[in-house]
Amino acid sequence: MEQSILDKLNWRYATKKFDPNKNLPEKDLNILLESLRLSASSFGLQPWKFVHIRNKDLRAKLKEPAWDQAQIIDASDLIVFCGLKNLNKNYVEKFIAQVARVRGVDFSSLDGYKKIMVDFVEGLSSEQLEAWISKQVYIALGNLLTICALNNIDACPMEGFDPVKFDEVLGLEKNGITSKVLCTIGYRSKQDQYATLKKVRFSKEEVVIEM
């Protein structure tokens, strides 16, 4: 394992000012989106969709409901991380059908696996289910941030936005999803004063407990 991983994670920061003239190459963008698709989730259920927006006209409509933050427009790309609104038995069955297809096994041979997931999903209140979905989405966010950092791509994860307005502007309801968190990606501007600030972390002694 290379020590340089840590240099790259240290290089990463929540980019406040992107260079509006630098776009991610198509190839890199595709690798990032594919990385998102491969993210881990509990049971592998993938209770998410990722809305990718390069269109700046559309993003102009999202700036105000994102507390007017410039990253929404200046970054090369905006990813809206969304969670499913209805994760129910039907969705689990759709997932099981995909397992059967990909692995070439009978749908019915997966009944036990299906039951565990259906029982889990149906055993949660709607609030618990929503919180659980959010957590899975944040695994994908963590994955993306790390892949970006290791490849010298800048990113800004953003919780500061109005999900209701985002859902409205993007018409997410018809897709059965709701926006959870944002990530803008691209390249830092040379003028971003935040880029040179020292990263602040508590010490290893403070955050890692050895037992």
Next chain:
Amino acid sequence: MEQSILDKLNWRYATKKFDPNKNLPEKDLNILLESLRLSASSFGLQPWKFVHIRNKDLRAKLKEPAWDQAQIIDASDLIVFCGLKNLNKNYVEKFIAQVARVRGVDFSSLDGYKKIMVDFVEGLSSEQLEAWISKQVYIALGNLLTICALNNIDACPMEGFDPVKFDEVLGLEKNGITSKVLCTIGYRSKQDQYATLKKVRFSKEEVVIEM
């Protein structure tokens, strides 16, 4: 950006059977723990601690409250991802003190920044705060899973455990933290039949919405 990233993310799977005789080298383990420490979080608040356990006697006590899953013992290391139980104004002030120290600025010059965070934290109900902390912890989990995958280290993220019993066995209350999610890390056993199963993901058309 290298296409091989995707090969590594495809290679990753939730390892069910670890090789109990293979431990992570100390150097790699330190890089992983340091990667965790560098994880992104909202406001950079790091509302977490990571309990690292190599001791197999202690892990033996955690197996039953982790639904008796063998990974708890067989993996090289167990990381218990924990969230703070009391994220309040005092904690924000401790963080601000760290910002002031690291960046060599006056504590009072950060009053505006502090107020935003205190208002945010105090504006959440205890349930909302707990959910928010969990999400931050999952960013760190996503980060770790990706760093592991890219370095041919196996991992198994685990939600299936009893947090109350874990907190009890590990005496986490005195640290002001509670267990949120686990990750076992190490090397897959050649006998893990799950290792050769095809990864199941929905298609790009299904999960990525282009706008």
